[in-house]
């Protein structure tokens with residue numbers, strides 16, 4: 001019976017503490033395509049597998065509702081992520097997606113479980129390691145049917161469907177710690193709407209602080225500072241792709257983007273992704289910033305149902321100082337109606353977090369690599385060049 005802590009994870013190719021030093025960097029287990037199980041894993045009675053078509057309005061609604069009611073909450077269970085349907089279509093229908101990598105489990109036509117993969121090519125620690133793999137996300141089991149051991153079966157089934165495509169690694173993140181994080185990053189928050197953050201209980205006032213004092217402290221100018229800053233357009237794709245790929249080479253974990261992928265991940269989509277470029281004379285783009293929209297439902301509050309949060313995505317500053325570029329990001333996010341701007345301490349974010357008055361959050365986001373041994377087991381947050389939504 002798999003019910004001792006991490007009993008399931010002990011069966012997975014993740015380096016555990018004592019074997020870390022023996023393994024060589026690279027794949028831990030070499031996959032053999034012929035040995036991959038051809039049929040889906042067995043589910044308990046009445047449960048059935050179901051490939052979700054997010055383009056279908058009804059099925060997208062089912063996924064939306066499952067996540068809205070049962071997905072990740074903060075440590076104090078005050079907020080729960082509320083991913084919109086348009087956001088899920090952005091996050092889960094990238095170029096090259098497979099139709100059987102959005103996996104649902106249903107009981108009597110009701111969706112009770114979900115897990116997703118998208119195909120990525122991850123560069124790991126040096127140019128040679130360009131590994132085609134999957135990025136796993138949105139593992140969710142309905143609150144009412146937890147402890148049925150459905151999560152391990154969802155993980156095994158998506159693993160099987162990835163193996164069948166002859167891919168043997170995965171990358172994912174989680175707020176919890178299971179064997180074995182490759183990096184433990186921290187998240188930070190910058191207040192944009194001090195009054196609301198205090199009223200929903202996101203921020204608290206110390207004895208000497210007042211709401212109006214907080215509002216003054218976090219007040220922002222009406223307009224961004226950087227001349228030539230504007231929303232990204234289709235004509236900017238080629239320049240943004242070059243800037244992004246060049247910048248990401250600084251890190252030990254990063255994706256390489258085609259123009260097609262930059263179109264998908266960065267062209268502005270209302271209430272999903274905002275990208276602004278800095279255009280100098282002759283149409284030269286020298287910098288860009290981007291943030292995505294992920295509201296959290298406020299679980300119990302008389303006045304507000306949601307916290308509008310913008311999350312830092314990828315920001316490349318080659319001419320504009322990074323602090324000024326991100327100050328503009330705060331101003332632009334405030335003008336788009338966000339209450340708070342969130343960022344992890346990955347990439348070069350440390351360079352602006354303190355100066356722009358971000359406060360540390362109360363938890364961490366752990367990065368995981370499945371079936372891959374790193375040279376030194378762990379990476380520092382500033383060596384991470386990937387953002388998972």
Ligand SMILES: CN(C)Cc1n[nH]c2ccc(-c3ccc(F)cc3OCCn3ccnc3)cc12
Nearest residue numbers: 072073074079081173174175187342343388389
């Ligand atoms: C990444 N993706 C897999 C979703 C996910 N899962 N688990 C998580 C734990 C933390 C963060 C996170 C990432 C960046 C950030 F600035 C703030 C965050 O959480 C705030 C705390 N919180 C949790 C729910 N509502 C508010 C995301 C996630």
